[in-house]
């Protein structure tokens with residue numbers, strides 16, 4: 001079952017790339033394993049996936065400690081400053097940096113643990129009140145400030161688009177974030193890489209890829225529906 005799901009997602013990624021003339025090697029699939037058991041992660045790992053996303057610090061740390069193989073963990077959910085210390089040396093990429101205060105804490109803990117922390121700045125493109133992330137107008141300023149901090153390295157931008165019936169409704173949101181990503185890349189700010197554009201989930205990853213996503217975060221599409229009551 002998981003195998004068929006994964007293969008279908010991989011095929012869709014290739015097709016979305018083809019549609020707009022992109023090389024599918026430019027797009028990294030993050031398997032979002034939140035709420036799912038270790039056995040599911042292992043099954044997907046055995047099929048060659050090494051990038052996994054979690055949205056809670058405690059769950060990520062538990063899984064990190066129990067999965068012995070060298071997978072790359074992505075923290076995709078909101079991060080509180082007091083929890084930075086638990087994950088800064090365990091994750092490949094933090095997708096959800098949305099304040100200078102959080103970036104300063106990541107920098108501080110990364111210095112302490114002698115690691116470089118790779119991060120994305122989370123942008124609330126759709127301006128949804130319920131979502132974390134900074135507004136598009138504030139991104140450049142925050143990127144410049146973070147770029148001056150030690151042991152933290154900006155790799156790109158991330159957004160969570162609204163839940164919509166028709167994924168086409170999110171196309172302009174993805175386009176807007178891609179444009180911002182290109183604009184910032186062209187400014188060549190020291191210590192800032194713009195190589196990762198993390199956007200698109202089960203419902204809309206094909207549209208996100210057509211609009212330039214380099215990372216898509218797919219949970220339900222691979223692992224099936226989540227049960228939060230267990």
Ligand SMILES: *Cc1c(COP(=O)(O)O)cnc(C)c1O
Pocket residue numbers: 032034055076077160201202203217218219220221
């Ligand atoms: C849960 C989650 C996903 C995956 O959502 P699906 O709709 O199950 O693919 C992606 N990104 C973030 C930030 C999430 O919290």
